[in-house]
Amino acid sequence: MVEVRPGSAGRHKTRANIVECAARLLREQGASAVTTRAVAQAAGMQAPTIYRFFEDKDALLDAVAEHAFATYVAEKVLVEDVDDPVADLRAGWDTHIGFGLANAALFGLLTDPGRRVRSPAVAAGLEVLRARVHRVAAVGRLRVPERRAVELIHAAGTGAVLTLLSTPPEHRDLDLADAMYETVMRSILTDLPTLPTDSATAAAVAFRAVAPELTMLTDAERALLSEWLDRAGGGPLGSNQEST
Numbered sequence: 001m002v003e004v005r006p007g008s009a010g011r012h013k014t015r016a017n018i019v020e021c022a023a024r025l026l027r028e029q030g031a032s033a034v035t036t037r038a039v040a041q042a043a044g045m046q047a048p049t050i051y052r053f054f055e056d057k058d059a060l061l062d063a064v065a066e067h068a069f070a071t072y073v074a075e076k077v078l079v080e081d082v083d084d085p086v087a088d089l090r091a092g093w094d095t096h097i098g099f100g101l102a103n104a105a106l107f108g109l110l111t112d113p114g115r116r117v118r119s120p121a122v123a124a125g126l127e128v129l130r131a132r133v134h135r136v137a138a139v140g141r142l143r144v145p146e147r148r149a150v151e152l153i154h155a156a157g158t159g160a161v162l163t164l165l166s167t168p169p170e171h172r173d174l175d176l177a178d179a180m181y182e183t184v185m186r187s188i189l190t191d192l193p194t195l196p197t198d199s200a201t202a203a204a205v206a207f208r209a210v211a212p213e214l215t216m217l218t219d220a221e222r223a224l225l226s227e228w229l230d231r232a233g234g235g236p237l238g239s240n241q242e243s244t
Contacts, residue, residue, distance in 0.1 A: 011053075014045075014049075014053070015053045017043050018039060018043050018045075018050060018053060018054075018060070019060075019063050019064055019067050020067075021039050021042035021043040022034050022039045022042075022060055022061070022063075022064045023064045023067065023068055023106075024042070025038055025039060025042060026061075026064055026105050026106060026109075027103065027105065027106070030105050031105050031108070031109065034057065034060065034061060034064070035057065036050050036051075036057060036060075039060065062119065064106070064109075065106060065109045065110055065119055065121065066119050066120060066121040067121075068106050069106070069110055069119065069121035069122060069125065070121040070124065085132065085135035085136045085138075085139055085141070086136055086141055086185075086189065088132055088135065089132050089133070089136055089153075090181070092128070092129065092132055093153070093157060093177075093181050096157050096161075097157065097160060097161060097164075097177045100157075100161030100162075100164075100165070101161065101164060101165065104165050107161060107162075107165070108165075110122055111158055111162065126150070126154065129150055129153060130146070130150050133146050133149045133150050133153070134146060136149075136189070137149075141191075142188060142189065142190070143188060143189065143190040144187070144188045148188070149188045152184050152187065152188060153184055153188075156180050156181070156183075156184045157180075159180070160176060160177045160180045160181075161177075163176065164176060164177065
């Protein structure tokens, strides 16, 4: 049996081993298989040892979800951005769909509205999405406020994965995710607007994305400019773009 060492390094190693064993059980057998007894047996320790690191099974599952999703988010961040922000957005969508389909049990945990706390790893994933949407806005390709675009993409991506996971693998239409993406993009992107209203909105959204960087203006001037641009762009651009 594994002995828990008193040092912080030993505790960290033991905790990591517990999380990895639980993650393997989750991946191979589903959430119901992740019991304290099963995880302890897989990790080579007594069941009570688990409670030295996790309050209960839910806390352990939270740690598993955060660990796996944090690894996923880190891989997304490490992917080199392409010159085209729209292509970068599509690459992120494809990665998200692929991850969800390959990790059904984990995806179910991450999207469960009944989880008692919001995973920091999920929040980090949304920050990656916000950054990509911001880049699209900054080049004048966004026709809606940034927050609206983020919410639409997030909802569509989650819905697409859950719908595909609810269908037997042999009957899944993977084109569904592509069709969902194209539908959302048509509602949030603009190419070369021909209508004055579309052009004004896209320009306002783009200018609003860089407004906080106009350091030659006073705080009051930036705040007033942001207010004007919010009106022209259809409303506030979201929590990732603070007025200063």
